[in-house]
Amino acid sequence: MKNIFYYESKIGLIKIEESGISVTKLDFVSNNDKENIIEGSKTELLIEIVKQLDEYFDGTRKVFDLPIEPEGTEFQKKVWKALIEIPYGETKSYGEIAKIIGNDKAARAVGMANNKNPIAIIIPCHRVIGANGNLVGYAGGLELKEKLLELEKRSIIVE
Template identity: 65%
Template sequence: MNNIFYYETIIGKIGIVENGMAITQMNFAEKMPKGININETVLLKRANMQLQEYFCGKRKIFDLPLAPSGTEFQQKVWNSLLEIPYGKTKSYKDIAKNVGNIKAARAVGMANNKNPIFIIIPCHRVIGANGKLVGYAGGLSVKEKLLAIEKQNYESIIAIRSYQVKM
């Protein structure tokens, strides 16, 4: 049985869904998917805790079982998104190249748009070839905020490492 629970975050209310074994989707609104129980499970609590740590800059990598539902191509794109390091961005063209079809940047954009587990599968780290922010299910202001969180914390890590090396 699938379960959902809603959590308040710095980017608004987020619903997290699990199937008893893995996180399957997230949503921004109180949009209730059909056939799902409102039930805060141990896995959902763990996912929320990791999201809150991410928002505070304490978590760079999520450690959760994931089971997004999508086509074979979408799965390839989503796996490629998981390879984008914290604090970094890639273009749609970069992802297309990574999944083996350099001409598929538009299809990558569509797969990115269908990512059912945003933030954890970091579709917000994908930007236009010109470096501009383009498209995000939660809106560009949310994408900008997520990237700002990562940039700030990434630069702090680099500054600390630089300081440690100089000692």
Template identity: 60%
Template sequence: MNNIFYYETIIGKIGIVENGIAITQMNFARKMPEGININETVLIKKANMQLQEYFSGKRKTFDLPLAPSGTEFQQKVWSSLLEIPYGKTNSYKDIAKNVGNINAARAVGMANSKNPIFILIPCHRVIGANGKLVGYAGGLSVKEKLLEIEKQNENN
């Protein structure tokens, strides 16, 4: 059975979902997913602790089991996102190149928008080819805040 628990963070209320083995999803608490127990498990507590460390600039990588659900292409994109270093950004075109199809920037954008585990799978590190911030499930102000946290703490 899947479990969810909500936490107040510097970017708003976040729900963390786990399946007993891995983190499967996070959401911005806009809509309660169906068929999920509200239960603060050990894994969810650990994920929250690591997120709080990330928000305070003390954590640059996460040490959590992740199990996002998606297509084979989405999985490739999300794996590529995990390779973007803390404090750095890639364009959609860069990610398309990394997954083996330079012409798939638009498809990469769609896969990025379907990332069910934002922050832990750092879709906020993907920007437009012109260097502009584009699209983020939590809004561009949240994306900007996450990138700002990383920029400020990149060399710590």
């Protein structure tokens, strides 16, 4: 059974979906979508997800320890697995991710897989930047991407 929960975070409203076993989706809710909110029951897994997100936003959690089950192609899943390996507070380019997954020429395809990431933040697609170091493409918008990267940088400096 799919459960949906809306979490009011420090960066805005986030929609979390879980299957009873794992996180299946985590997206940002735009102001236009706020009036269509229908919420499921708050399960133990949803409580743990929110706890870990709170810790992330407070700067005390660097790695998520949650079961995830993103739906996508084998290529997308390979890219998302590589994204999870990007250390907190660091960034990689699309080309670097392409090399990590063993396909040097796949930078554009990595970008497309990044764009289809169904579990934002936990699969940290915000840590992927352009080859020139610029912030490019993010489902939640570049302003949000910048906020997440700044949050991680501040937390590292505080340690």
